[in-house]
Amino acid sequence: MSIDEAVVKRAAGLIAAADALIVGAGAGMGVDSGLPDFRGEEGFWRAYPALRQAHIDFYNIASPAAFFESPERAWGFYGHRLALYRNTTPHSGFAFLKRWGENLPHGVSVFTSNVDGQFQKAGFDPNRIHECHGSISHLQCLEPCCEEIWSADDFQPDVDEQNCLLRNPPPVCPHCGGMARPNVLMFGDSGWIASRSGAQGDRQAAWLAKVRQPVVIELGAGTAIPSVRHFSRYVTGKFGFGGRLIRINPNECEVPNRQDVSLKTGAAAGLAAIAEVLGDVWK
Secondary structure, X not given: OOOOHHHHHHHHHHHHHOOEEEEEEOHXXXXXXXXXOOOHHHHHHHHOHHHHHOOOOHHHHOOHHHHHHOHHHHHHHHHHHHHHHHOOOOOHHHHHHHHHHHOOOOOEEEEEOOOOOHHHHOOXXXXXXXXXXXXXXXXXXXXOOOOOOEXXXXXXXXXXXXXXXXXXXXXXXXXXXXXXXEEEOOOOOOOOOOHHHHHHHHHHHHHHOOOOOEEEEEEOOOOOOOHHHHHHHHHHOOOOXXXXXXXXXXXXXXXXXXXOEEEOOOHHHHHHHHHHHHOOOOO
């Protein structure tokens, strides 16, 4: 897929002129790192054929009800994802974003609907990351019996990938001894403990109050789950912070106005193209 050189130069110019970089990352950001694409039932079932055989789609397995109905299967799904994310190396685009942010007066802040922890793995400041849907690397009580959120570092899932079932005991709540679940916002989820994500959002809002000319680079964020799209609109819209938008997406790449930039390509390719131009500015 070819990328218009003039459009890439416009994107590079917006970044070089900004006082802060805001990264808005959706599910497409991880595809170039080798993470599965869950868009549509076919994409999900290609990654989890055992769930196809059981006629279980993403919306059903990614729900608190799945942990009550079949905890081994629910933790088979989330345990597999946890191990996958731990073993995944962030693609080169993460390093470009980090370096560009370091060249701007107010640095970089991340807003992501992804729960995979890839920005932390890529070396971004954890205090500048807002995971609006939570983190699979953190746990909470399934009930929940309390408001505590704790690290999942001590849990090593042993998953039968062929059948998508957890073989070892699931993690438990240190307070009530009941089953723990990922601290991730699921579908139909009234039990998600949002305090960690809320604190991240408060820190991001305080940072945003200091910036005057931000640029948002939105990557792989679609309209099916529009959390990142809404945030981009909040920052760049009429009643937001007046920032400009660079939207990189191979499918849904339209932008609100002609001052913004649209790149119809994947995250890694789009960022690499911009990096080639910015290389003349930032060595």
